[in-house]
Amino acid sequence: MNTHWSKDDMPPIYKPVVWEPADAEEAVALKREYGADAVWVAGGTLLRTQWEGGVAPMPAHMIRLDTIAGMRSIIEETEYVTVGALATLKQCGQHAALQQYANALYMACRHIAAPAVRNLATLGGNVASAVGDALPALLVHDASLLWVDGEVASLHHEQDAVDWMEQVRMGRRSLQAVLLGIRFPKGPVEAGSLLRSSSDIGEETTVDLSANAVSYWTDEKGERWRELCFFRKLGRREAFTPSLVTVALRCWISERGELTRVRVAAGGGSGLAMRLLQCESMLEGRSYDASWLPELASMAAQEFVSYSDPFAEAPYRQQSAGNLLAAGVWESIRDIEEGR
Ligand SMILES: Cc1cc2nc3c(=O)[nH]c(=O)nc-3n(C[C@H](O)[C@H](O)[C@H](O)COP(=O)(O)OP(=O)(O)OC[C@H]3O[C@@H](n4cnc5c(N)ncnc54)[C@H](O)[C@@H]3O)c2cc1C
Known part of the structure; x- marks a missing residue:
């Protein structure tokens, strides 16, 4: 040393x-x-x-932490994509496997700060800060955190991001824990829906694809489900700005328009990101109909716990979260209907 x-x-x-x-x-x-x-x-x-x-x-x-070897890699395995905590936001926002399997994170990393900051800023720092804009994306992708923690006997452990956020909220997070990486399960995606060929598995790939990757899976009844995933950020001005509110959603939509495996999260500013479980229950098993979007917006506004500061009052942030969420669903479905 x-x-x-x-x-x-x-x-x-x-x-x-x-x-x-x-x-x-x-x-x-x-x-x-x-x-x-x-x-x-x-x-x-x-x-x-x-x-x-x-x-x-x-x-x-x-x-x-940047003197520690091996913490910058983004590794794609059969069931997971694991991002080293020292991977930069730029790396994450250009990575094909993240675009495919953790699209909300991929989009979040492209909208945090300005390009010069993203060259240096790491995903681990964003997460460990507990207020980073990437956190809602971690929550909708069921991500887990890989720690070396001086407060647990085994030293190395893996923890669901949602559990860690709860510890943060309760003021019980370990102050002796270095984040090694963030793991994203790939989910039920079919090989046939991949943009990249399976020969990429195990390799680090860095490409810039601006179009959204689309993932599909087919259930036991033969019905095809398509992934619907987005991240939205409202800032104090149009670009290169800290967020007021961020929302993320991930689910699967059938050819009949039914939604399943719904995950919804909100955060932003110096507030703590959270899953919106009531919104998830409302959407789970429902078939898409634009007429229920106002109800979704209002439920999200009620459920999202936010805060006031000199830039925005809590009710404004809550209402904005609801509107971003409803607009994101509407836009995503419109894109699917228009074949995008
Ligand atoms: C101009 C500007 C604009 C910004 N805009 C945004 C924005 O829009 N959205 C946003 O979310 N953030 C924003 N940020 C904040 C910041 O750039 C990001 O959160 C960034 O990802 C932090 O990463 P870092 O590597 O620089 O963290 P650092 O500054 O190095 O560390 C941040 C915190 O995390 C801890 N930490 C870092 N890595 C680890 C680890 N591996 N294990 C345990 N603890 C760790 C550090 O001890 C520290 O407490 C902005 C910053 C600037 C300067």
Whole structure:
């Protein structure tokens, strides 16, 4: 392990010790040793805004995570796509396997911050911040988080993203846990619906495909289901802006218009992302009809727990979440009907 001290002529407040652990276990051990005086740094894009804005003090010890090998890869396996926590948002927003199997995440990563930030910012940092715009996308894809955690006996463990969000909400998240990666189940997708050939499995592929990938599966009765998946973000202005509200939805729609395996989530700003379970129950098993979209919007507005700040009041965020959700469903169905 290497350690760097900053220049002696700098004022004391700017003299953090920078640690370069070789693996996640060492990063956890350093955090255990220095506690609240130490911070893990991935891309540093969020931390930097916090230090500059006076929201958080510059720590005495910075523990770099980018010195740990193997945490940048995006690996496609038979049942999962696993994204290393150090993969950048740019990487995630260009990756064919994520476009195919975790489309809400793929879209989220293309709409977070500006391109220059996305070059540095990592998915792990976005998730571990607990307020990143990627989180609703993780929730609708049933993602799990791979941790090295100094507070659990086994050290390595996998946890559903939805459970971790609940721990965060209850103020019980582990402060000794380094996020190694995020795992996305591929679900029931048929090989025939893939944009990429199966020879990609196990390889890292990085391509920029702007069109949506479409996934299908056929049930035991022979009925064909098509994936419907979207991510929507409302910001303070049109582009390159922090979010006020984000919503994501993933489900499958049959040729008869019936919806199943519905997942709906909302978040945004510095609020905590959450699944909207009442909306999911309302949609599960229903056949699409534009006449129920206002009811969906209003249910989402009631269910979404949000907050007020100088930029927007909670009711505005809640109503916006409902409207984004209903509009997203309407637009997605229209695209399907128009053959897109
Ligand atoms: C101009 C600008 C615009 C932005 N716009 C958006 C936006 O639209 N949406 C959005 O969501 N964010 C936005 N951000 C915030 C930030 O860029 C992203 O959240 C980014 O993904 C954070 O990743 P990072 O690697 O830079 O995290 P860092 O800043 O390095 O870390 C963030 C936090 O996560 C912890 N951490 C990082 N990696 C790990 C890990 N592997 N395990 C455990 N803890 C870890 C750090 O200790 C820190 O507490 C913006 C930032 C800037 C500067």
